[in-house]
Amino acid sequence: MAQNNNLYRAISFDGSTVVSVLDATEMVQKIEQIHKPSAVVTAALGRLSIASSLMGYNLKGKDESITLQINGGGQTGTLLAVSDSSGNVKCYAHNYIVELPMNSHGKLDVAGAVGTDGTLTVIKDLRLKEPYVSQVPLVSGEIAEDIASYFVVSEQTPTVCALGVLVAPDLSVICAGGYLLSLLPFASEDVVSTIEKNIQNILPVTGLLEKGFSPEKIANILLDGMNAEQLDTAIVEYKCNCSRERTEQILIALGKEELQTLAKEQPITEVACHFCNNVYKFTSDDVLQLAINNGQWTVNN
Numbered sequence: 532m533a534q535n536n537n538l539y540r541a542i543s544f545d546g547s548t549v550v551s552v553l554d555a556t557e558m559v560q561k562i563e564q565i566h567k568p569s570a571v572v573t574a575a576l577g578r579l580s581i582a583s584s585l586m587g588y589n590l591k592g593k594d595e596s597i598t599l600q601i602n603g604g605g606q607t608g609t610l611l612a613v614s615d616s617s618g619n620v621k622c623y624a625h626n627y628i629v630e631l632p633m634n635s636h637g638k639l640d641v642a643g644a645v646g647t648d649g650t651l652t653v654i655k656d657l658r659l660k661e662p663y664v665s666q667v668p669l670v671s672g673e674i675a676e677d678i679a680s681y682f683v684v685s686e687q688t689p690t691v692c693a694l695g696v697l698v699a700p701d702l703s704v705i706c707a708g709g710y711l712l713s714l715l716p717f718a719s720e721d722v723v724s725t726i727e728k729n730i731q732n733i734l735p736v737t738g739l740l741e742k743g744f745s746p747e748k749i750a751n752i753l754l755d756g757m758n759a760e761q762l763d764t765a766i767v768e769y770k771c772n773c774s775r776e777r778t779e780q781i782l783i784a785l786g787k788e789e790l791q792t793l794a795k796e797q798p799i800t801e802v803a804c805h806f807c808n809n810v811y812k813f814t815s816d817d818v819l820q821l822a823i824n825n826g827q828w829t830v831n832n
């Protein structure tokens with residue numbers, strides 16, 4: 532089935548404002564299908580994944596990636612979402628089942644589940660010697676505000692971030708999406724007040740998606756009065772890039788002795804991927820082969 536483009540980027544005519552909008556409904560549906568979280572964890576992981584995808588898509592280089600990690604001290608434990616530079620995402624949570632009453636606004640209590648006492652860590656792997664790591668304290672635990680705070684504190688870019696996930700009572704995902712709007716330093720006072728007006732009037736992102744608004748239409752609402760032009764558009768999805776070869780590398784990294792012990796102690800060694808739940812199975816013989824065959828372990832006489 533041909534999928535519609537779900538990510539849309541636009542720029543204001545004066546070049547001062549860039550928006551990226553994502554309809555992440557299918558992406559978050561897949562998160563729900565793979566990880567089977569409770570509703571509030573679906574919302575938390577969905578929001579973090581949407582932000583990760585939007586930020587990943589904004590990376591420049593082909594093999595670059597971005598990892599967003601939240602440690603808020605709440606019952607979900609660590610939440611992690613990784614995006615490649617095409618905006619494709621994978622994610623996991625330490626605890627998938629957290630049950631909390633709705634918050635005072637009648638919404639899923641994401642901040643309650645994630646916790647508010649901790650940090651958001653952004654790791655950008657730009658294929659340099661070291662990844663670029665930046666950590667900011669959580670400001671709300673609702674994730675969108677925390678992402679916006681990261682942009683202000685670490686990138687000195689005033690940014691509006693909205694993230695939304697609507698979960699049905701049967702735990703299925705009705706719709707999900709979000710946007711990032713970044714103001715460049717030369718944005719004029721007029722631009723700022725136009726954006727403020729647009730943001731004040733716009734519906735929550737899940738409300739827009741429920742009405743059937745496309746990412747393009749949402750971008751045009753955000754940039755109303757600013758002669759928006761399309762930058763680009765893409766299909767992004769939940770995607771894990773694990774493989775048997777990569778799993779072998781993880782095993783090899785255990786070292787020869789550890790591998791020999793594994794091979795002796797259990798007939799089958801299973802390695803599960805936290806992002807997609809794929810399980811890779813290695814027999815004792817496979818494990819021994821990894822211990823022996825790898826060049827790293829050759830014994831020189």
Ligand SMILES: [Zn+2]
Pocket residue numbers: 771772773804805806807808809
């Ligand atoms: Zn995987």
